[in-house]
Amino acid sequence: MRRKLIRKVGLAALFTVQTLWAQDKTEGKKMYVTYCSGCHGESGKADGPAAKSLSxxxxxxxxxxxMSQLSDKFLFDIISKGGSTVGKSPLMPAWGSQLKEKQIKDIISFIRSLAVPPHKDSRK
Ligand code: HEC
Structure with missing residues (x-):
């Protein structure tokens, strides 16, 4: 009896920890729509209202x-530090001072979920 209970509590705890740590692509989507869609478009097709004016x-x-050719590290770096630090256009702003590490990872998880064919490391 007792052992069963302990196992149940253990499983519940494990589940909670996993959901807390899992990258949350729903949160990522909200942030993408808020901060990124102006240029990248809500669906990521680079068709946001500001996209036309981007050289x-x-x-x-x-x-x-x-997208699968780009590593998670590259995505993290360009999002947090901006395009110019990774040899890309400075038109891609740096978000590191506005977004926390976890938020950027959530956004990456959302970006990965957009890709067809899917990224090999995306198991969500
Ligand atoms: C002001 C317009 C603008 C905004 C806002 C913007 N980006 Fe970008 N982003 C760009 C441009 C332009 C590039 C292409 C840079 C290049 O190829 O030299 C780019 C490139 C990228 C890339 C590399 C892959 C690609 O699309 O070429 C990622 C990933 C990315 N942006 C993510 C984001 C995320 C996440 C946000 C929101 C937090 C965001 N961007 C907001 C303009 C923007």
Whole structure:
């Protein structure tokens, strides 16, 4: 009896820890729509209202053949430090001072969920 209870509590705790740590692509989506869609478009197709005025076009985040070539580290760096620090256009702003590490990871998780074919490391 007691052992069963302990196992149940243990499983519940494990589940809670996992959900707390899991990258939350729903949160990521909200932030993407708020901060990124102006240029990248809500669906990631680089068709946001500001996209037309960009001299350098962002990639289509729905295109898995392009996006899967970019590592999570590259995505994290360009989002947190901006395009110019990774040899890309400075038109891509740095978000590191506005967004926490976890928020950027949530956004990456959302971006990965857009890609077709899916990114090999995306198991969500
Ligand atoms: C002011 C317009 C603008 C905003 C806002 C913006 N980006 Fe970008 N982003 C760009 C441009 C332009 C590039 C292309 C840079 C290049 O290829 O040199 C880019 C590139 C990227 C890339 C690399 C892949 C690609 O599309 O070329 C990622 C990932 C990215 N942005 C994520 C984000 C995220 C996440 C946000 C919101 C937190 C965001 N961007 C907000 C303009 C923007």
């Amino acid at each position: 350098v076009k962002p990639a289509n985040h729905m295109d898995g053949t392009i």
